[in-house]
Amino acid sequence: MIQPVRLALALVLAWGAATPAMAEQAERAKRDRAVSVANSPTDPHPVVRVARDTPTLFLFPAPINRKTLTFDESRIRVLDAGERSVIVQPVADLAEGERYEVGVFFADGRAPTRAAFSLVTDPAEVDIQINVQRPEMTAEGCPVDEPRMPRPEDFVMLGYVDKEGVTATLIKGRGDAAQGFAVVSAVAYRGQGWVLVDAEIRNNLGQPPWVPRVATLTGRVGLPLKARIVTVDSGAMPSGGYGRILVVAETAKLSASPVFTLEVVGDGRTLTIPNVRLPKAASGGTP
Numbered sequence: 001m002i003q004p005v006r007l008a009l010a011l012v013l014a015w016g017a018a019t020p021a022m023a024e025q026a027e028r029a030k031r032d033r034a035v036s037v038a039n040s041p042t043d044p045h046p047v048v049r050v051a052r053d054t055p056t057l058f059l060f061p062a063p064i065n066r067k068t069l070t071f072d073e074s075r076i077r078v079l080d081a082g083e084r085s086v087i088v089q090p091v092a093d094l095a096e097g098e099r100y101e102v103g104v105f106f107a108d109g110r111a112p113t114r115a116a117f118s119l120v121t122d123p124a125e126v127d128i129q130i131n132v133q134r135p136e137m138t139a140e141g142c143p144v145d146e147p148r149m150p151r152p153e154d155f156v157m158l159g160y161v162d163k164e165g166v167t168a169t170l171i172k173g174r175g176d177a178a179q180g181f182a183v184v185s186a187v188a189y190r191g192q193g194w195v196l197v198d199a200e201i202r203n204n205l206g207q208p209p210w211v212p213r214v215a216t217l218t219g220r221v222g223l224p225l226k227a228r229i230v231t232v233d234s235g236a237m238p239s240g241g242y243g244r245i246l247v248v249a250e251t252a253k254l255s256a257s258p259v260f261t262l263e264v265v266g267d268g269r270t271l272t273i274p275n276v277r278l279p280k281a282a283s284g285g286t287p
Contacts, residue, residue, distance in 0.1 A: 035133065037112055045103075047119075049125050059130065061132060112134065162191075169188045170187055186199035198244070200242060203242075212237075212271070215263065222256070229247055
């Protein structure tokens, strides 16, 4: 008879100890609110209140890149991630002063490019839905002459580099007297889903200024592939001057040719680089 009494007493004591915690959770108010993301990486992240027993839904105003979602898996669970939404829940209530970041890049690349939040646990409130707002950046809020510098982790999170690494091959320099160009140096790179040709060009003395407009890669088989041009130096390439151009294409659209011809059409003239051997995807970095 003594044992049941002792057991009941223990249960009463345990219940009494648990009641304040349960009451605290019962009193925790559920909130649905709007939160604006930080204008720049240096600004503090908005605070979101989470709880162990309550999922928190983030609704974004634009599509997100789910591959770039970052969080501490030991403390935060992501229950679901959609085109414009993420549902999170902490493994356990976070202690006072404990904060964990959840962040994701927007798919369109427009500033602000990333939404990040600082997760905390509040004994009185929990956010069940966060309507994410993305401020319109003005010239004052986002100066064009001070862009955010890319970081190594950006390339991995965006999927441009994977465990296969990046491979590279040199492209032989050549002159094209007929068109008035000289290829001083060129390198072809290949990563996850992309190839890039980085070339330094000389616009021969006596030739008019030149601006590259359209680039195509043509293999021995298949149709020409239109590529994207990135000019490193703004403005036209002056007579007798040098310029650097980057030509980017998706590997999914490349033909199976081992050798390509790169043509860059500009103002009145076309730069042609034959025998462009794009590197093969291989583990272990550059050959």
